[in-house]
Amino acid sequence: MAHIIVIGNEKGGAGKSTVSMHIATALARLGHRVGAIDLDLRQKSLARYLENRRKHLDEVGVDLPTPSYMDLPEIDEASLPPGEDPVAHRLTQAVAALKPVSDFIIIDCPGSHTRLAEVAHSLADTLVTPLNDSFVDFDLLAHIDSDGDRIIGPSVYSEMVWAARQQRAQAGLPAIDWVVLRNRLGVQQMVNKMKIERAIAALSKRIGFRIAPGFSERVVFRELFPRGLTLLDLKDIGVRQLNISNVAARQELRDLLKTLKLPGVEVKF
Template sequence: MAHIIVVGNEKGGSGKSTVSMHVSVALARMGQRVGAMDLDVRQLSFGRYIENRRNWVKRSGVDLPTPRFQPLPDAADFDIPEGPQLHDARMGAALEALSADCDYIVIDCPGSYTRLSQYAHSVADTLITPINDSFIDFDLLARTDPETGEVLSPSIYSEMVWKARQTRAQAGLRPLNWVVLRNRMGTTAMHNKRKVGDALEVLSRRIGFRLAPGFSERVVFRELFPKGLTLLDLRDLGSEPMTMSHVAARQELRDLMGALELPDLQISV
C-alpha cells in the first residue's frame, strides 16, 4: 500500500502547499512514485503548483520529476446524495486510483475543517502540520493560560487528530506519525520564539507529536510558484546562480525529509 502523507491544519497561510510540493518533488527525485491530491477545492494551490510545473516542462523542454496529480472525481459520477457519504466515496475513489501504482501519496488539506480533510487525517500514515512561529498559530494545537502560558487543553484540531489515531488503531493500522513544523521562521523576536518553542516542547509530550524545523521565510518560495519549480530544481536548470539563501533553504528541506522518518527511504536530495 502507498504511504499516505497528509499536510494539514485548520489555518491558512502556514505554508502547507509549499511543504506539499517540496516533499512530493523530493520523493520523486529519490526515485519514488508519488501521487498528489489537493483537497482545497476552491483555491487548489497545490494542484496549480503542479500544473505550473507541467506547463514549464512543456515550454522549456527540460524534464523534471513531477508527482502525478489526481483530482477528486466528479460528484455526478456517484449515485449518492450530497453529504458525508458522497465526500467519502469521492475521496476513496481518488485514493484507490493512486494507490495502484504509487509508493507515496501527498495530500494537501484546506485551512479549514471539511469532511474531506477529516477523511484524509483518518487515513494518514504521516501527518505534517506546519505552523507559523507565533502563539496565534499555537492556538491551533492547544488552549493556554494568557497569564502563565500553561497549556490548559488540546484544541479542536488536536482532538480531531486524536480521533483519527483511534480510528487507525481500531482498524489495526500502524500508529500515526505526527510531525509539527515550525514554519516561516524569521530572524526577529527571539524572546517570543523561545516562548513558543518551550510551549511546543511541553505540548508535544502531552498530545504526542514530534517537532521538526520547517522552512524559513524566504522570497524564493514566492518566486518559484509561477513556474512550478522547487528548490531542488534550481541547480539542474543552471539559469541562475545558487545563492547562499538557496543553499540554506535546500539544507532545510534535507533536514525536513530526514525528520519525517519515512519508512525504507534513503535521503538523497
C-alpha cells in the same frame, strides 16, 4: 502499499502547499513514485503549483521528476449504497486509484475544517502540520494562559487528530506518525519565539507529536510558484551558482525529510 502523507492544518497561510510540493517533488527526485491530491477545492494551490510546473517544463523543454496529480472523481450520489458518505467515497476512490502506481501519496488539506479533511486525516500514515511560529497559530493546537507559559488544554485541531487516531485504532491500522513543523521561522531569537519553542516541546509530550524543522521565511518560495519549481530544480534550469539563502533553504528541506523518517527514503541531495 503506498504510504499516505497528509499535510494538514485548519488555519490558512501556514505554508501547507509549499511544504506539500517540496516533499512530493523531493521524493520524486529520489526515484519514488508520488501521487498528489489537493483537497482545497476552492483555491487548489497545490494543483495550480503542479499545473504551472508542467507548463513551464514544456515551455523550456526540460523533463524533471514530477508527482502525478489526481482530481477527486465526480460521483453519482444516487448510485451509492444507503448510508455511504459521498465525500469519503470521492477521496477513497482517488486514493485507491493512486495506490497501485505510487510509493507515496501526498494529500494537501484546506486551511479550514471540512469533511474531506477529516477523512484525509484518518487515512494518514504520516501527518505533517505546518505551523507559523506564533501563538496565533499555536492556539490551533492548544489553549494557553495569558502569559504563554501554561497549557490549559487541547484545541480544535488536536481534537480532530485525536478522533482520526481513534478511528485508525478501531480499524486495526498503524498509528499516525504526527509531525508538527515549525514553519516560516524568523532569524532573530526573540522572547516570544523561545516561549513558543518551550510550549510546543511541552505539548508534543502531552498529545503525542514529533517536532520537525521547517522553512524560514524566504522570498524564493514566492518566486518559484509561477514556474512550478522547487528548491531542488534550480540547477536543472540553469541556476549554476546558488546564493546563500537558497543553499540554506535546501538544507532545511533535507533536514525535514530526514526528520520525517519515511519508509525506504534515503535523502541523497
